[in-house]
Amino acid sequence: MEDNPLKLPLVLRQNTRKALEEERRLNSERTKRRIQQILWHAVGFSFAAVWIIPFLWVVRTAFLPKDVAIDSGWSWGFTFENLIHVWNGAPFGRFFMNTLLVCGVVLAVQLVTMTMAAYAFARVRFALKDLLFMLFLVQIMVPPDVLIFSNYQVLNEMGLLDTKLGIMLPYFASSFGVFLLRQSFKQLPYELDEAARVEGASRLHILSKIYVPLSRPIYVSFAIVSVSFHWNDFLWPLIVTNSEENRLLTVGLAMFAKATESGAQWSDVCAATLIVSAPLMIGFLLFQRQVIGSFMSSGIKG
Known part of the structure; x- marks a missing residue:
């Protein structure tokens, strides 16, 4: 028994609708994962900054001349x-x-x-x-x-x-x-x-x-x-x-x-x-x- 040709467009529309819904769901999951990754990276960089900023200040001050080490401004001085x-x-x-x-x-x-x-x-x-x-x-x-x-x-x-x-x-x-x-x-x-x-x-x-x-x-x-x-x-x-x-x-x-x-x-x-x-x-x-x-x-x- 052959399929009714009139039912084919309906089946195609249903399959297309399911494919679009599946694609939207996958895109939504990808977006959520990207947002989570960005948030986790932001948290990680924040903790890293809490540690690295004082260390960078110590390194910078160690190589600054004494007369500018305690100044509030920026200086490009360098000395051993x-x-x-x-x-x-x-x-x-x-x-x-x-x-x-x-x-x-x-x-x-x-x-x-x-x-x-x-x-x-x-x-x-x-x-x-x-x-x-x-x-x-x-x-x-x-x-x-x-x-x-x-x-x-x-x-x-x-x-x-x-x-x-x-x-x-x-x-x-x-x-x-x-x-x-x-x-x-x-x-x-x-x-x-x-x-x-x-x-x-x-x-x-x-x-x-x-x-x-x-x-x-x-x-x-x-x-x-x-x-x-x-x-x-x-x-x-x-x-x-x-x-x-x-x-x-x-x-x-x-x-x-x-x-x-x-x-x-x-x-x-x-x-x-x-x-x-x-x-x-x-x-x-x-x-x-x-x-x-x-x-x-x-x-x-x-």
């Missing part, structure tokens, strides 16, 4: 004299080396201790393992500043006050790093252990040849967090150290900013601030792809 004066006016070279030493040694010891502890909590069977792990994680809930007085007493009894080892000792173990690495180790197939043991590999060999290489993004992410924290740490090094030969950059910056001859010189203070913050900023700009990639690939799963 502020950086040279600040570097020679305080032992920032020694502070810089002390900070590098503390960050490097703390990170190296943390990587060893958290690797051993994370493997034990993830793969080794022993009594009360879960209870001990929960007690170990209590450190994450306790702010480090709460333990300053007790740590100070312990270091005083050990005779480690005003020493670099005294600054580093309380941070040789990281509960956050153990938790992060344990979750990564638990995600790895247990068959890797069994295959390695069949070949006669020891636990240390399995740990160094299988678990550590496969958890590289976790190590990179933790290293970034650890170095950033200890580079910017101020309160604990301020309390522990008294001499210039053991002070870190943050403490040296505070002492320099409080000096009577430099307290009103914003160009000198900004130059000192730039000296302290520039290494981390340069490191992030040079390795930002690796930094972002490590955090994106180090997600925690249960």
Whole structure:
């Protein structure tokens, strides 16, 4: 039975109407998505501006001549004299080396201790393992500043006050790093252990040849967090150290900013601030792809 030719225009009109409605719906959804993207970008740029504007002001003031640094108007003056004066006016070279030493040694010891502890909590069977792990994680809930007085007493009894080892000792173990690495180790197939043991590999060999290489993004992410924290740490090094030969950059910056001859010189203070913050900023700009990639690939799963 053939279709009625009179019904064809009606069907075509209905199909055309449906196509137009579908196109309008798609255009409306595209417009909504574009508006949402614009709003999110505006919010992101607003938060970025809140952070970047003070930093740009510090960079600009650090390179301005002292006679125009406090003026309200705009100036195109440029000089390196502020950086040279600040570097020679305080032992920032020694502070810089002390900070590098503390960050490097703390990170190296943390990587060893958290690797051993994370493997034990993830793969080794022993009594009360879960209870001990929960007690170990209590450190994450306790702010480090709460333990300053007790740590100070312990270091005083050990005779480690005003020493670099005294600054580093309380941070040789990281509960956050153990938790992060344990979750990564638990995600790895247990068959890797069994295959390695069949070949006669020891636990240390399995740990160094299988678990550590496969958890590289976790190590990179933790290293970034650890170095950033200890580079910017101020309160604990301020309390522990008294001499210039053991002070870190943050403490040296505070002492320099409080000096009577430099307290009103914003160009000198900004130059000192730039000296302290520039290494981390340069490191992030040079390795930002690796930094972002490590955090994106180090997600925690249960």
